[in-house]
Amino acid sequence: MLQAARIDFGPAQSTSVQICYDPFNVYHLQFQRLWPTTLFTLAVISLCAWYASTYVPPEHAVRFMKDYTPSLATALTIFSINFGFWLMWAWPRAWPLMNKYMTMTPAYPRAFAALGNVFSHQSIKHLAVNMMYLMTIGVWCHDTVGRGTFLATYIAAGTFGSLSSLWYYTLTRNLTSSSIGASGAMLGILSLWCITENRDRLTIPFTSISIPISPRMFLCIAIIGEIFMMRAGKTPTVDHVSHLGGYAAGIVSGLVWKYGDRWKNKERSQDVMERIEEKVDGEKR
Template sequence: MSLLRPTCAALARRLCTSQPYIEHASRSSILALIQSHRTPRSQCRAFNTTPRYLAKVIDPPQNPTIPQHPKRTVRIGPLPDGRVDDGTIQRIFSRRLSPSDGNNVLRILHHRRTAGSLADYGVDNLGKHYTHVNRDLALKGLEWLREKYPIDEARAAQEWAEKEANRISYELWLADPETESKYKDPARAFKEQMEKEEQERQQQELDGRKIGILHVGKSQFERNIEEKRRERLEEITRIAEEKEQKEREMEEKLESGEWVRTPTGTQLMKPGQSTYVDVFGREQVSRRKEEQEKYSKASAATDAKTPEELLAQTTLIERIWPMSTFVLAVVLLSIGAAHYYTPPAPAYRLYPDLSPTTATIGALLALNCGLAIAWRFMPLWPLLTRYFMHVPGYPRAFQAIGNVFSHVQYEHLLANMMMLCLVGPVAHDLVGRGTFIGTYISAGAVGTLFSLYWANLGRGNIMAHSVGASAAIWGVAALFCLLTDQEKLKIPFFKDKEVAFWPKMLFVAFVLWEIQTALKKKMTTMDHASHFGGMFVGIGTAGYMRATGFHEKKLGLKEGDGMQARADVDAKTVDVGAMAKEGVKEVRESLTRGNK
């Protein structure tokens, strides 16, 4: 029959493989078989198929069971502070547990707290070696741990639940890979798919044939689509593998106890670190503290920790002689510049529309502000500390000038630049650019030298660090107050309000205030020695100019070149507000012409 018709072949297979039902027992076997043949046909297996294969192919499991895996080994680390002493164990467990058992019980309970499994296991079933530990003893240990080592147990329990859910879903997928799940391993699925496609490609190459000028197989367009798809799957696989590797590394770091999770839980950070949100809304760990420590060590001139260690590294002559020679050369060059400086012609000036006073003060402001901004970049700290910060215990010659233009704190910069803008223009108008610049630099260098001598020969702090333009500004202020003949001071922001101006008495008051501040026993961050050095240069320069007939020679600016003259200020009046307005006007006009 099976040779005559295909339906008969199917009928023959049913005769060989079907089992009679109980309800068909009263009927004949032929009739029952025909009736069953009229029902929708079910899938039949071949004659050589085993029942085991039939169970897999015909009836796939709808609810796959989780495969049995070897029991996982849980590593329980020590307590954060190490082993608990015997007396504390006896107080916790009322002398009912030995010190060894008590420590182990505390370790197990603390591991469950940190891992999050305390929500599932509780304090029971501590192991076959601790069956004698009842619930009351375990609760006492848990209470002591919560008081001694407080942690967020709720968060740990939430993370534990998520990991367990992921693990169970992954094991279910391993039992039935065809089941779609969001926890499906993309790396493994991709590798299997690639192996299958490679086998199909090789088989097509073996079976490929040519009909005339036509080639059998996939077109170039289809191959390009498959290539793009392969590249996309490779990228997905790479991202998944990197994420899994990152999670494993995070778990290992957390187990060490040296790392904690960030507030959002996406990253790890060390205790004491802080986080911030970047412009893209992502949480980032701030490593400013570590970078500060790194560059602070790199910028340290020496590894000495105490003044004695610092002094032992160099001799007194090695600390004093190089800077003394350098400052002497700077003073001689400044004197030469003051005597022989000639203002350049407008054609050779970078900004010919600006008065020399505005250009000089503006350049000093720009240089000081530029170095203050440079201090905000930590990679520049080694260079700035080496040449732009004065260290009396380990000095370098160039620090005598470099620290005059350097400011670390914005408050210090603002105070010094405000004084420079107040006294600088009037002093520049009075003595000219050559004498002004020479006095400014010489006062700063000599002030640094005074600070060096006071720290090494006097009672100063050998490990102090000094920066700032205070000494230079004191020198310029002393020069102006001792040379000017102006008698009135116009108050800014008040129209036609003037007061009497006694510059020499004002300078004496400043000197007395500086002496009083320096003699106070209270610790201060001001470098009074450098201030006195700057005053000394200003007084010396003013005395020399008066002795050589300053008012007769008139070494200042040419008629009409000063800011006071441009602002129509009386020669006997100091009008800081009018000079400031004139300076702003000059800068605005210069920029406007430059844009045109």
């Protein structure tokens, strides 16, 4: 017969535990969470800037999707990648990989997740909304700025949005949150399109309805609305900080694309004038 053993721990004693708050240890832990992803994001943005400035469109004969325009081919490729990772979320064996590298989690962040989560969606609704923007505004923007700037902005805006979210939730000690989705990247593309597009009216997609508002004014309204929704706290499942980071990256990309050539031409003209002045001074001597 089995008998339960009784263990006597003696009389209960009350003990008090004093927890010491060490600011240095807290800041050290925050730094450990932030620096790998920060360095990774800076590297990604640097590579994106290099890619945008050196990209040369391929000849039509060597293109993979010859029957589609470059903008539509790019959008369909991005859509296929996002759809593929959405399917992987339905495969339980892929969950460890998806949670590790395709989800940004402040509690235990991994640097590659800042880029990986940009192509990760768990719900079909989330995927459909982002891909709808990609197939409309994304295609329009691609036609304006070209593939190099478009892809560079898409990846840089998404990664920077992830980094912004990581910094915010780490510093506010909201480590239980997680973030996935291409919203930051798409809002970066929206900002890029609004900055580079010169028109006085906007047309609602798939309709003939136009409203008397410029793209830049629409962008300002969108950013103000994003900040208002964030402050109101009505949408706790939306990563507004990542959205704002995407907006910021897209604005910078648009300004560089729009005014970069002017700055370069101005520098070239200044160099020419300096050489002319040096030549004139040399002849006088």
